[in-house]
Amino acid sequence: MKQRLLDLIAQNGPLSLAQFMSEALYHPTEGYYTTRVALGADGDFITAPEASQMFGEMVGLWAAQAWIEMGGPARVNLIELGPGSGAMMSDMLRAAKVMPAFQKALRVGLVETSAPLRSRQAHTLEGCGHDCTWFESLEHAFNGPSIIVGNEFIDCMPIRQFVRVQNSWRERVVGAREGRLVFGLVNDPLPSDALIPPPLRAAGDGAVAEIRPALPAFVNALAQRFKIDQGRALFFDYGAARTTGGDTFQALRAHASADPLDAPGLADLTAHVDFAELKRIAEAFDLDVAGPVTQQAWLNALGIQQRAAALQRAQPDQALRIGRQLNRLTAPDQMGELFHVICLSSPNLPPAFGFGEQKLSA
């Protein structure tokens, strides 16, 4: 992979971070996601659904509630984007059993590009009681009313980075020096600041702006879908509720942060999600937006404290472990405040649950 990237740079010049991320993560034979199943304790990172079954259960209850808010259609697609090990979908489907009519209406779709992860998901979802169908992208997934969920899906969408230098924006790129991959800045400044998120346009020297070139098209696909059939999409990810700027490009390998240029194809590459920018894009496409709110606030609204207490009563010997999981998901110094939740919906639905003061009817 490294040699291929060096050859590519020798031929075509430096790569944008987006090109670098696309190659490192999605190359058809050598990409990180194409070749590896790196989730979980023996992998590179642990996500909320891997940390505790309670996470997927809360998302499952939310989905049942969303179905009611949509008027309880006889058929509804439950589509997960980037399902990883399949744990979240499995926990969601178990929680959905509390509402048999919802469970009966469900049609399960999984959007996953990675072949090894598809087989892992199929294995996890054996015996879940639903037929599962896999798709290459959201555009290919079932038509009809849909509830769409994604945890840590947007953070791996490739980013471009721009650095403010002498009152202009210059792109940060990956080049080569003495057989090594190195960061550099394009000489020519951007001709305009139209690509830069509006709150950062007046930033001072040294400021870093990150954008996700594929995000508008992705949000457009959601908007298109929700124009034809009603639906809601719920996203969890790490990143701030406001546009803060800053370099958030990072690599994770074996649970430690690594140099993103060090081992392309062998490390997970991500960047924080700018929730304010996501909201701005979604509103520009006429989607209704709820949030962002912190993961802690959302999980508490869904009743995770009560769920943890019930699990602890049922398995007293596991009480400590369950308490640790709850802490991991909700504590401000863990995932509670770094992670945010946002809901994008077709217009004219009641307010989405978990983002305000409503009570659960599910």
Ligand code: SAH
């Ligand atoms: N949601 C899971 C996994 C997060 S890792 C969890 O929380 O544990 C990111 C997941 O998204 C992986 O399953 C990866 O293969 C998948 N993925 C990344 N980019 C994708 C894309 N463009 N289309 C579909 N799946 C993608």
